[in-house]
Amino acid sequence: MSIKLGVPSKGRLMEKTFEWFGTRGVKLLKTGSEREYAGAVEGIEGVELVLLSAGEIPRELASGNIHLGVTGSDLVREKVPAWEQRIAEVAKMGFGGADLIIAVPTFWVDVDTLDDLDAAAAAFRKAHGFRMRIATKYHRLVREYLQDNGVADYQLVDSQGATEGTVKNETAEAIADITSTGETLRANGLKILGGGPIHSSQATLFKSRTADWHGGNKDVLRALEDALRM
Amino acid sequence: MPPRPEVLKEARRLCAAFESEGAISVKADVLQPAGTLLDLYGEDIRARAYVTQDPIHGEFVLRPDFTVPVVQMHMETFAEPARYTYAGKVFRRQEEDTGRPNEFIQVGYEVFDGSDPAKADAEVFSIISRELRDLPIRAATGDLGILMAAVRGLETSEARKEALLRHVWRPRRFRALLDRFGGRVPAPSSRAALLASSDPFDGSFPEIGLRSRAEIEARIAALRVDAETAPISSEQIAILDELMGLRETCPNALSALRDIAVDLPSIVPAVTRFSQRLEAMVARGIDVTDLEFEGSYGRTTLEYYDGFVFGFYAIKRPDLPPVATGGRYDALTRQLGKGREVPAVGAVIRPEVVVTLKEQA
Numbered sequence: 360m361s362i363k364l365g366v367p368s369k370g371r372l373m374e375k376t377f378e379w380f381g382t383r384g385v386k387l388l389k390t391g392s393e394r395e396y397a398g399a400v401e402g403i404e405g406v407e408l409v410l411l412s413a414g415e416i417p418r419e420l421a422s423g424n425i426h427l428g429v430t431g432s433d434l435v436r437e438k439v440p441a442w443e444q445r446i447a448e449v450a451k452m453g454f455g456g457a458d459l460i461i462a463v464p465t466f467w468v469d470v471d472t473l474d475d476l477d478a479a480a481a482a483f484r485k486a487h488g489f490r491m492r493i494a495t496k497y498h499r500l501v502r503e504y505l506q507d508n509g510v511a512d513y514q515l516v517d518s519q520g521a522t523e524g525t526v527k528n529e530t531a532e533a534i535a536d537i538t539s540t541g542e543t544l545r546a547n548g549l550k551i552l553g554g555g556p557i558h559s560s561q562a563t564l565f566k567s568r569t570a571d572w573h574g575g576n577k578d579v580l581r582a583l584e585d586a587l588r589m
Numbered sequence: 590m591p592p593r594p595e596v597l598k599e600a601r602r603l604c605a606a607f608e609s610e611g612a613i614s615v616k617a618d619v620l621q622p623a624g625t626l627l628d629l630y631g632e633d634i635r636a637r638a639y640v641t642q643d644p645i646h647g648e649f650v651l652r653p654d655f656t657v658p659v660v661q662m663h664m665e666t667f668a669e670p671a672r673y674t675y676a677g678k679v680f681r682r683q684e685e686d687t688g689r690p691n692e693f694i695q696v697g698y699e700v701f702d703g704s705d706p707a708k709a710d711a712e713v714f715s716i717i718s719r720e721l722r723d724l725p726i727r728a729a730t731g732d733l734g735i736l737m738a739a740v741r742g743l744e745t746s747e748a749r750k751e752a753l754l755r756h757v758w759r760p761r762r763f764r765a766l767l768d769r770f771g772g773r774v775p776a777p778s779s780r781a782a783l784l785a786s787s788d789p790f791d792g793s794f795p796e797i798g799l800r801s802r803a804e805i806e807a808r809i810a811a812l813r814v815d816a817e818t819a820p821i822s823s824e825q826i827a828i829l830d831e832l833m834g835l836r837e838t839c840p841n842a843l844s845a846l847r848d849i850a851v852d853l854p855s856i857v858p859a860v861t862r863f864s865q866r867l868e869a870m871v872a873r874g875i876d877v878t879d880l881e882f883e884g885s886y887g888r889t890t891l892e893y894y895d896g897f898v899f900g901f902y903a904i905k906r907p908d909l910p911p912v913a914t915g916g917r918y919d920a921l922t923r924q925l926g927k928g929r930e931v932p933a934v935g936a937v938i939r940p941e942v943v944v945t946l947k948e949q950a
Contacts, residue, residue, distance in 0.1 A: 441685040465794035469808045471779035474769075477762070479800070479808060481755060486804055490631070502632050509762025511631055511755065526798045548795040553779065 360575035361405050362583075365419055365428035368396050368410035372562060375454045376429045379562075383587045403586055405579040414438070416565075421445045423569035426576065427583075433459055433537065433560035437500050447566045450587070455562035457539040459497055462549040464526055464533075471553050473508050476533070480512040483532065494518035494531035497557075501535040504557045523547040592694055592941060595948075599940035600676045603696040606720055607674035610712075612698060615673050617658035619680075623648035625657060629893065629924060639680050651680035655697050656918065656935065657925065663701050663933075664926045670702035676940075689910060690941075699935030701922075707862055709934050710897040710917060711869035717901070717913050717936045718875060724946045726901045726912055730839065731886025733757065734896040734917070735846065735859040739832055742855020745770060745821045748811060760888050767829065772820030783809065784816055828853050835884030839867055842882035866897060887916060895920040897934065903946055912946065913938040 366387065367373045377387045386401040387408055398408035409425055416430035417438040427449065435442050463470050470479050480491040491513045495501050498515050505513065516531055523543050525531035537560065538544055541551060572580070592600075608614060620641075626634050627648075634640075638653035652658065655675050663671060676696040683691050698716060700709045718728065740753045749770050756763040768774040783789055789809060796802060828849055835842055846860045867877050887898030896917030903909045915936025923930035 444685070464796075464798045464800070466790075466796050466798070466802075467800065467805060468783060468789040469805050469812065471783075472777050474765070474777075478752070481752075482804065482808060483800055487799065490628070498635075502636060506633050506636070507761070509756060509759035509765070511759065513632065514627065515632055527795075529799050532798050532800055548797045553777070 360579065361407050362426035362576050362579050363407045363409050365409045365411045365416045365425040367413040367429060372413055372455055375562065379452050385586050403583055406583060420565050420567040423567050426567055426570040428565050429562060431455055431560045432563045433558050435565060436558060437497050445569050447568055449564040449566045452562040452564060457537045457560050458556035459500060459535065459537050459558045459560060460556045461533060461535045461552040462544050463552060465548055465550040473510060473554055476552060477510045484512045490514040492516045492531040493533045493535055494522050494525040495535035497535055500557055523549060595944045596694060596941045599944050600694050600696050603720055603938055603940060604674050604676045607698045610672060610716055612672040612674035615659060615662060615675050617652060617655050617675065619652055620649040621652045621658060623650045626650050636684055637682055639682055653681055654679050655695060659699055660922055660925050664922065664929060669931060673699045694940055695937040696940055697935060697937040699933065701931050701933045703932035706932050707865035708869045710866045711873050713915055713934050713936050714870060714899055715873040715875050717915060717938060720938065721901055721912060725904045727904050728899060728901050729881045729883060729886055730899040731883050732863055732897055733887050733894055735856055735863065736832060737895060738856045738859040739829055739853055742853050743821055743825055746818050748815065758888055758893065767826060770821045771823065771826045784813060833885045837882055839877045839880045839882045843867065893921050894918055909942055909945065910939060912942045
């Protein structure tokens, strides 16, 4: 009888997660040396702490290797197809907030909405002979959003970092990326497309639907939920 | 799971039936260059097909259907008329856990023959129908050519018609465009501000990216023209709505379409084609009295059908995929033909669904 709680293994996201649980009477702590990824949970029985990269937590939740996990709501949606079939939201944690948005050059004074982007993409393809490139690492979220909204004649190009620079470098015409303040976008001559973000992300406590919830594991979850006053 | 012997036997039977109609048996590579399919279908294909990476040759797609490679093969030889058949696995990514197989056999029959399109349509439909006889299935039909002809006949600018035609296969965007062109939804405020501005480029931002100032100016000019264009009349939008909402038996649909054609004469040739197709189907022994026709049928499929479209569905098994689907894809041959085009119509049967239905009987 034991459930596994996966939390981000480093950085601000880890600190904030520890703090969030701490103020609710559940103490998460790293054990062993500073560099070792081992942890413990105090204040509740039967919960095992697993330190993981935030990007791997969605996959581990989907496969049921961990029972609970803390990660960005954007990462779950990006990495797990039909995520709601395998993962459920337990609590929004109120930190790590950022919006996934589409940004185009501010210089594109004629483009402010998805309508405009679609029309510009059609004209761009005619003029340049290839589909307008949107640089992103959020392939699934962006593709589903553009498909739902009937935008055509674009292509997604992978960008795992410094995405805001791709337009200036002419390896993409537009970008889709996470932003919290929009400052980096402005500094790179980009503006956010109107009509709201693709997704408003924040750190979220998730529950795996596929993990083993038998043999008293459900009771442990209930006790934890009580402790967290949810 | 490999196909059962019964399914392989059914696939062979269907292929032989198509060969006896004069079809040449052809093969296609499992790995198809991704570029062609991405250019045709856009990024959406990535959600429907397996895209894989070759270290030297770049991206490939595990063939999601045979239509594209068969068209390419035909466009190289260009010996018309031609009939082809094939049987082989296609691969479809299943993003949701629907329990549907991600690889299955398709047996196809494709006709490249421009001499009498209505007759070719009827030929494909009747041969598929014949091979599926006695199964508990129903047929649905439609004609995207009529909808496209209706759009071309709207009293509005060419730019608006072109925008609508580009989104015939994306009903939601099509509707949004129609609402805006019809004045039901006002242009966004950002648009009004842009058009009111004497110098939209106030110079406070860098001119970055491949999209040039000339391209932006060209779009602003087009937006100015569009702002001056009168809205599409509510009468014309009502006609389009009637056409898209049409659900009738073929004879009743034909009569309704002839009524619509009085107000929208641009659809007359397409309606005549529909009528000739029905005659050709009757001549081939198809009873069209109760055959269903849907004005919007075929608008959400992956293939870019642009004329006659049809599908056969198991009556009591909505959980099963369609037993057969097909249609006319002249535009696809135009896109793949590098300046050439050839009228083409074809269909595929899924033998594993046929076997399931036979065993159930």
